[in-house]
Each structure stands twice: as structure tokens, then as C-alpha cells.
Amino acid sequence: MFPTRLKETANLIETHLHSVMAPLGDLPVIDAMRYAASGGKRLRAFLVLESARLHGVSQDYAIWPAGAIEMIHAYSLVHDDLPCMDDDDLRRGLPTVHVKWDETTAVLAGDALQTLGFESVSRPECHPDPLVRADLTATLASAAGAQGMVLGQALDIAAESAPLPLTLDEITHLQAGKTGALIAWSATAGAIMAHADTTPLLRYATDLGLAFQIADDILDVEGDAATVGKAVGKDADAGKATFVSLLGLDGAKARARDLVADACDALSPYGDDADTLREAARFVISRDS
């Protein structure tokens, strides 16, 4: 069920992003935006579409926030990969934007992908109720900004020059921003669109986001670059604190399993209808890329 849904989501998103970006022409910056926004697992878009389905929100509307979160995610990866940030040459098994084009193009393509993400949730096609559009925009900005994703990135950078490795609490706080905030927004987007209570999905997403990051740290140790699609072993080489360095490999795996169990429990108000989301949570800690 879940793998099929994820594949369907990926196809829907590719088509949607293609049509949204078609009118933008073919300057190198625009081509770089298309390149950066293509591929990937589309887990965030899946969470948006699935939470919308749970609340009876039409997929014709939900595809807009689903596309928006993938654009915001793509922008963050393009800027993260820059030489002055993580300096990565490989992303999803392909050259990163600044390698394929140049740094100038990467900065601008990332900037414009962020803008297009916000445009996507504010335009009338996204939802006929302007309150939904304004709420989606405000919550997305909150998740992506200096109290969400960028905060996590800033803490990550600050940690590199800190005298001591991060503690478990500090790394949990950092990851709640860096990867958790966008995942939480994705999973709650459907409830926001239906003016419904976001609490159960927020609990689900908070546990899921942390499990996702622990799984990433495990992949950085156990995965091989060809399968993962990006460089591995970088954290250990850099002497960075990770969930694996703090909990051990077995401890990290156990913690991820516990978090997934909690995430699934949080969905009890939705009954069996949320089983695909539960499958998604289990997938997150069993993936190999």
C-alpha cells in the first residue's frame, strides 16, 4: 500500500512541478530550479496528500502545498550543498547544482524555489478559502524560517565550532528544526486545510521526524554512497555528535523503533484510515537511501 502511494505521489508531484515551472522559460537559473526540484522520495509531499485525504480535502487542492513543501525542501538542499555550507558534490546520485552549473546559479535557484513555494500556497488554485491559504503560508514560513529549519541549520553550524560535541538534548532540538519542522508541517497540512485539530498529526510527525533523522545517522554509518545517493561517513569523519555516536548503533536503532511505535499510536483518533501513514513511519527506519 505505502510503496504504491509513494510512487503515485512521486508521479503526481513531477507532473505538478513540471506544469508550475513550465511558464518560467529556460534561463540556466530556471533549468537549475527544475533539476533541483526533480527526483527524491517525495515523503513530505506524501504526508501532505495523505493528511489531506484523512480530512476529506480534495487532492486538486492538496497538490499545491505538496508541491510547495518539495520546493522548500529542494531549496534547502541546494543551499546546504554549497561549498560554504556542507560542500557536497553529489545529491540523489547526481551532481549538485553548484557543480553542474555554478555557485551563483545555485544561490539564485534556491532563492527562487523558496519564493515559488510560498507562491504555491498563496495562489487561489491552492484553496478557495483565503484563510486556508493564509494559514498554510504563515505556518510554512514558521516551519522554514529562523525558528524552524534555518534555526536547525544555524545550530548545526554553531556546533561545528563548539568546544564540546552536542548532547542528546541539544541534537534532538537541532534536528527538530533542521528536518523535523518541514515534516511536521507536511503531516499537519491536511488538518490545517480542513480547519481541524492538528494535535494527533503533530505528535505523529514529531516522532516520525526524529526517527527519520536517527535513520539518516544510521545510514551515514551503515549505508554505501551508491545506494544512499550522497556521500556517507562524513559525520564520523568530522567527529560530529550524532544519534549513533551518542546512543550506539543498537541504541539508535531501538530508539528509532520506539519513536515509530509512538508515532503510530498518536494516530489512534483516525483508526484504520491512518494505516498508510503508519506504514510510512515503519518505512522511514527501514529505508536504505
Add this chain to the structure above:
Amino acid sequence: MFPTRLKETANLIETHLHSVMAPLGDLPVIDAMRYAASGGKRLRAFLVLESARLHGVSQDYAIWPAGAIEMIHAYSLVHDDLPCMDDDDLRRGLPTVHVKWDETTAVLAGDALQTLGFESVSRPECHPDPLVRADLTATLASAAGAQGMVLGQALDIAAESAPLPLTLDEITHLQAGKTGALIAWSATAGAIMAHADTTPLLRYATDLGLAFQIADDILDVEGDAATVGKAVGKDADAGKATFVSLLGLDGAKARARDLVADACDALSPYGDDADTLREAARFVISRDS
């Protein structure tokens, strides 16, 4: 009248931005955001507040889009100044963000300023009518994105490696994006907030934006760095086509004066009430920084 209003606007905006950014804490990225968003003429914020006043929109609401456009403008300057872009060390007479901090901080601070700009126009404090918030967000994204400001920047970069200098039409198109789009949004924001016709203010702003850029090109030739607050003579040194290189110094000055006259005429539906905006247009071509 206009100099007083511009000074008042600057004070209002400093106070507003300070209060919006106060809860964000004091990581280097946040300090860099505050640094980048402070100072400047605040012409865009003035246009927002003045167009709001013309349409009877409360300043308590209009301060939000006024602050938002200054954040978006500040983000674009921080990224523009990066070594991989214009590589400028000086902005408003002070070290640029990547010089004072580093490139990593400059990329992230710019990113987060863009996000905070969109958050500012979507949060409930900006306006009680969610349609106003959604419209402000969608139009701001359109002005800032790959069909507005970023398009202009991309065309500017493409021009650097083009075999021939740009023509007058090409440079006009480029500047309509690079500087014109945000100025047009600023001047029409008040009409958008009142659900009023944006045509007169859009005509005004289109002429004003072009006059502003011509004045910038003149300053690049005639100004001195200490007064202008940034490096001058760069365009001529780089052999770039500018309005001055294409029209000559006298021709460029005449064109700017004609545009200001047209901009003032466009405001006729507002009568004398728009005299401060007319003064602003005259100021734009007489400024020395």
C-alpha cells in the same frame, strides 16, 4: 513633506523590525539578519505606507507589508553581495554580511529574511481579512520570484557572459525585474489591501522603478563611494551596458526626468492627496546615495 515622511518611515520600520526579530534569539545568523535589515533609505516601506494611507488602510496593518518588503529587499542585497554574485565588501557604508560574518551566515541570513518576509504578510496581525493576506503573499512572491526580481538577477548574470552588450530594450526588461518588481509591489500594496484598482499606482511605480535604476547608473558614474555607501564605477570598469552607456549622461538624465513626470501624471486619480508620492519620485532622481 517627503523627507519628513521618509524619516518617520525609517523610524517606524526600525522599531517594527526590532520587535518582529526580538523573539528570534541571538545566534550569529539572527544577528546577521538584524544587521542586514537595518539602515537603508526605506523607500519601499515608504511606498507601502503611503499607498495604504491613500486608500484609508490603517498603518497598524500596513507596517507589516512595509516591514516584509524591507526584509525581502535586505535578503536580496545580502545574497547579491556574496563573492559568487557581485562580490561587494561594502553596503550602506558598512561591511557586507559575508565580510562581517562569513558566507555560510550570509546565505542562511538571506534565506531566513526571505522566509520572515512571507511570514510577515501572512500572519493575522497583518490584516484581519485573510484574502488580503493571501493576495499580498501571492503578489509579493510573484514580484520576488523567477518572473520578477530573480529573473532580473538571472538576466543580469547571463548578460555578463553574452557576446554583445545589452540593448536599451533588454536592459529595461532586466531592470523591470531586478529593481522594478519590488518597487511596483510596494506602491500597489495599499491598493491590494483595500481591494482597489492597482492601475494608477502600477503605472506610477513602473516609471518610478525605471527612473530609480537610471539614477543608480548615474550615481555609479558621478557619485563617490563615501557618499553612495558602496563601490562606484564598477559597471563602467566591467564594460557593462547601463542606461548611461546607452543614452549618454545627459540623455540618461533627460530620460529619468521624463519618467518622473509620467509617474506624477499617473497619480491624477488621487489628486493632491498623492503629492508626497510625487515628491518621492522627484527625490529618486535627485538623491546622492
